[in-house]
Amino acid sequence: MSAEVMRVPGTGPAQWFTRAVLRNGPLGGLIALVVVMAALSKDFLHGQNLLNVGVQASVTAILAFGVTFVIVSAGIDLSVGSVAALSATVVAWAATSQGLPVVVAVLLGLAVGAVAGLVSGALVAYGRLPAFIATLAMLSVGRGLALVISGGSPIAFPSSVSRLGDTLGGWLPVPVLVMAAMGLLAALVLGRTYTGRAMFAIGGNEEAARLSGIDVKRRKLVVYALSGLFAAVAGIVLAARLTSAQPQAATGYELDAIAAVVIGGASLSGGSGKASGTLIGALILAVLRNGLNLLSVSAFWQQVATGLVIAVAVLLDTLRRRSAR
16 A cells, blocks of 8 residues: 555644644744844844833733633633723822822722622623623723723822832843733633633533533633733733823723734633733734834834734634634
8 A cells, every 4th residue: 555545634744834833823923023023123132122022011911811811711801901090090099199008009909900800700690791792891981980080180109019110130120020920820820720720611611611510600700800800910010110090091902912812822712722822922912013113113004013913813713723623
């Protein structure tokens, strides 16, 4: 019998390469993007610029880690940008206007983020609203409350919390350290906890998860609360970088967060996703924007490039799922 007849379908070099690209696409895409930007701009690989890339990615990545929980469980959260702004505003208002201790103000801001997520989760789990509608409503409510509390004006951020936007040793940005810590926490939740396993089960098949004994409604509350909590941390880090809480801050960041999760290899249909992939997705967006800025590319064309990257990522997700089937 000839070798051609004995060959197993789908095991040729072309098929192997296709599967490798689909499995490792985000990391390969990041490496390729770094190589291209380094070739086009001699300033890109400078140490200070690479640290800037990390800082630029930090807020998006922290938001995206929380959104990863939601997308893995086959949901969506459009409210994280507004929740981030609301939480930071509450911290600044409580510490500056109300004179509360900074620690209490920070805890209050984190609690506000978690409560906002709980409300969204309750609307989805118990109110049976589509996640898109529930979180879209929270997007508006959160932004409105931030404007009401602040009176529409920035509020000075406590100096002790603003150190989160500084550097350690004069070179290591604290936002990058916070991003790494939140990434490790997200990876721990997804990979090492019952809640993480429940997220994957619900995203894979909600009815099967319910029949297997998972309290789907309660787990959805936890998922959205975690997303709100991560959004609060991101808002505090952003306000620390700006040294003020601005009610209009983080506008549009929810789209960047969702894009980072999808670019990182998570499926919008649920059941798959990793914290490491989300981090890579956030870095891809940051590298792309940083490189285009160094090349003096118009902000309008940067929007076009970002949209193309997202479209390619979703296409790869579709191809990956087809390949798996």
